[in-house]
Amino acid sequence: MNKEFKVLAKPYIAWLFILAILPIFVMLILSFMFSEGLSFGESYFTFDQFALLGEDSTLSAFGNSMMYATLTTVISLVLGYFVAYNVFKSKFKNKFIVLTIFILPMWSNLLLRTEALGNLMEHNNIMTDLLSQMGIGLSIGIKGSPLAVIIGLVFTYLPFMILPVYTALEKIDYSLEEAALDLGLTNMQKFWKVIFSLSLKGVATGSIMVFLPSMSGFAIPEILGAGNILLIGNVIEQSFRNMDYNFGALLSIVILIFIIGALYVVSKVDKEGETLL
Amino acid sequence: MHLVDKKVIIELSHLTKQFDDEIVVNDLNLKIYENEFITLLGPSGCGKTTTLRMIGGFEKANTGDIIINGKIFNELPPYARPINTVFQRYALFPHLNVYENVAFGLKNRNDQYLKTFYQIDPTLEKKVYKDILDRKIDESVVEALKLVKLTGFEQRKINQISGGQAQRVALARAIVNRPQILLLDEPLAALDLKLRQNMQYELKEMQKKLGITFIFVTHDQEEAMTMSDRIVVMKDGLVQQMGTPKHIYNEPVNRYVANFIGESNIIPGVYLKKDLVQFMGVKFECTGYTFDNNEAVDVVIRPEDFDVVPLDQAKLVGQVTNSIFKGVHNELTLNADGIELFVNTYENYEVGDAIGLKVDPYEIHLMKVQKDE
Numbered sequence: 001m002n003k004e005f006k007v008l009a010k011p012y013i014a015w016l017f018i019l020a021i022l023p024i025f026v027m028l029i030l031s032f033m034f035s036e037g038l039s040f041g042e043s044y045f046t047f048d049q050f051a052l053l054g055e056d057s058t059l060s061a062f063g064n065s066m067m068y069a070t071l072t073t074v075i076s077l078v079l080g081y082f083v084a085y086n087v088f089k090s091k092f093k094n095k096f097i098v099l100t101i102f103i104l105p106m107w108s109n110l111l112l113r114t115e116a117l118g119n120l121m122e123h124n125n126i127m128t129d130l131l132s133q134m135g136i137g138l139s140i141g142i143k144g145s146p147l148a149v150i151i152g153l154v155f156t157y158l159p160f161m162i163l164p165v166y167t168a169l170e171k172i173d174y175s176l177e178e179a180a181l182d183l184g185l186t187n188m189q190k191f192w193k194v195i196f197s198l199s200l201k202g203v204a205t206g207s208i209m210v211f212l213p214s215m216s217g218f219a220i221p222e223i224l225g226a227g228n229i230l231l232i233g234n235v236i237e238q239s240f241r242n243m244d245y246n247f248g249a250l251l252s253i254v255i256l257i258f259i260i261g262a263l264y265v266v267s268k269v270d271k272e273g274e275t276l277l
Numbered sequence: 278m279h280l281v282d283k284k285v286i287i288e289l290s291h292l293t294k295q296f297d298d299e300i301v302v303n304d305l306n307l308k309i310y311e312n313e314f315i316t317l318l319g320p321s322g323c324g325k326t327t328t329l330r331m332i333g334g335f336e337k338a339n340t341g342d343i344i345i346n347g348k349i350f351n352e353l354p355p356y357a358r359p360i361n362t363v364f365q366r367y368a369l370f371p372h373l374n375v376y377e378n379v380a381f382g383l384k385n386r387n388d389q390y391l392k393t394f395y396q397i398d399p400t401l402e403k404k405v406y407k408d409i410l411d412r413k414i415d416e417s418v419v420e421a422l423k424l425v426k427l428t429g430f431e432q433r434k435i436n437q438i439s440g441g442q443a444q445r446v447a448l449a450r451a452i453v454n455r456p457q458i459l460l461l462d463e464p465l466a467a468l469d470l471k472l473r474q475n476m477q478y479e480l481k482e483m484q485k486k487l488g489i490t491f492i493f494v495t496h497d498q499e500e501a502m503t504m505s506d507r508i509v510v511m512k513d514g515l516v517q518q519m520g521t522p523k524h525i526y527n528e529p530v531n532r533y534v535a536n537f538i539g540e541s542n543i544i545p546g547v548y549l550k551k552d553l554v555q556f557m558g559v560k561f562e563c564t565g566y567t568f569d570n571n572e573a574v575d576v577v578i579r580p581e582d583f584d585v586v587p588l589d590q591a592k593l594v595g596q597v598t599n600s601i602f603k604g605v606h607n608e609l610t611l612n613a614d615g616i617e618l619f620v621n622t623y624e625n626y627e628v629g630d631a632i633g634l635k636v637d638p639y640e641i642h643l644m645k646v647q648k649d650e
Contacts, residue, residue: 173366173368175364175365175366176368178333178364178368179362179364179369180381181335181354181356182333182335182356182451183356183361183382183451183454184356184382184385184386184390185356185382185385186356193381194370198370198372
């Protein structure tokens with residue numbers, strides 16, 4: 001029985017080696033070389049691309065990434081916490097159905113969703129058309145602005161905040177709330193001293209799960225920023241597109257180090273690992 | 278003890294609670310006195326916990342009043358009541374250690390409250406009284422932990438202590454606030470037998486020492502008997518009987534109470550005339566009851582109240598059908614003319630032995646026959 005299971009696991013292990021671990025090594029090697037794309041004929045080892053890391057354009061892209069990711073995380077935390085808390089406090093019989101509705105957008109394709117959102121952010125789109133038919137002249141053209149990117153990021157990554165926070169809240173025994181009231185706390189005190197304190201695990205996990213993709217992704221700033229806003233993901237994408245594999249690989253490795261560091265923090269905070277499922 | 282002299286601390290007046298269509302507590306009237314250990318006793322679903330939760334402020338009564346120190350407290354939230362609770366599963370805060378759990382109530386009160394609580398001169402400067410408060414709170418917590426014998430456990434996490442210790446932390450966390458009334462919702466249910474018996478004794482001692490009114494909820498009649506000054510026996514939201522443990526044990530008002538509080542023999546009989554009752558075809562002297570002559574009554578005799586006597590002196594004779602050794606005594610089951618009797622005796626008898634029984638007049642308790650039972 002066990003032996004058969006081991007055999008069944010092999011295709012995935014092969015897959016993991018060929019498509020994940022091997023490429024990481026290739027990237028690692030690429031980041032210390034000069035090469036024309038992937039042709040190694042003229043290639044030699046160099047640290048030239050490390051100098052590019054210190055350039056203003058790279059640093060500002062990093063800065064942008066950090067700023068947008070932080071803003072997205074904070075906004076998602078505030079909005080997501082309220083949603084999770086209200087579902088937790090609601091009297092719905094099947095709360096997971098309610099949560100499913102909240103994460104429903106996640107099931108559609110990211111690019112499609114982002115393009116659609118970008119379309120709604122332009123002056124002329126199907127909604128303004130419909131509204132003008134009804135005599136309402138409403139048109140907001142925010143595509144290409146920082147606001148558009150933030151809206152896109154929050155819209156996309158909010159579910160990653162709601163779920164872990166909700167999971168943490170759901171574990172809080174109601175009798176703890178009664179105990180807090182019994183010991184003389186007001187409802188507000190009870191929320192901060194008991195409920196919020198006990199949901200911090202979920203908040204930490206959720207924050208990291210929102211922060212990481214917002215920092216490293218490139219599709220959303222690309223589409224909604226309309227080329228005006230460069231995050232580090234866009235720089236990587238451009239490097240690869242311009243055949244500068246070496247710099248692209250180096251940046252990717254840097255991002256990877258960030259991600260591994262963050263996952264390490266998550267594994268420390270959330271030992272059971274249930275929020276990462 | 279003369280309850281008449283005592284001051285009423287809390288009064289429940291015509292308290293009724295309904296969940297959907299089900300009446301859980303039905304027109305409950307109860308006066309609880311200062312420094313009293315009172316137990317609400319009954320099976321699950323009898324309304325005892327709901328009553329406790331209404332007193333604590335976690336449930337609102339549909340009708341009726343909760344009067345504490347002469348003031349109506351119906352609408353006040355839990356934090357405004359001079360009451361603390363020891364919850365059934367303790368409800369300790371898992372993110373705090375033992376010390377922080379106990380300090381939780383005091384630490385989160387506002388300065389105004391604490392100044393009155395510790396009787397600190399209200400004209401003192403903020404910096405000065407803050408220091409005094411911190412020291413006083415620390416003293417209170419240390420003292421409370423000492424009282425529950427948990428000195429040295431301050432820094433332990435909640436998941437690093439045993440069930441018995443968690444129970445003590447919960448107790449310390451409540452009494453550190455010096456409530457006038459302490460509510461205890463089956464706090465011993467999760468402990469093993471030996472620990473439970475120790476805690477019963479300690480709780481009673483603590484209640485005497487602190488002078489706090491304890492309102493205790495349990496389904497365990499032995500627990501109720503051991504600790505209480507008074508017991509309130511409840512069933513289906515109605516109070517069946519209230520009184521001292523002795524009174525309830527010796528003079529149950531109906532079959533339900535007689536069965537719930539200890540073992541008993543309930544035998545149909547007839548009240549012939551004053552101080553004379555007939556059951557199982559034999560006339561017995563009795564004392565202290567007044568019914569109509571020739572009225573049907575239920576006769577209650579506790580298993581330990583039967584005297585086993587030689588056959589020639591016996592008023593009743595039965596065959597032993599079962600005998601269980603209980604350590605101190607033997608529990609016999611007898612068949613006496615088709616009626617099953619339970620008798621406790623120190624002597625050993627074999628199954629099949631014939632035994633003679635006698636009952637003293639004051640051991641015979643009579644109850645009105647209830648139609649619905």
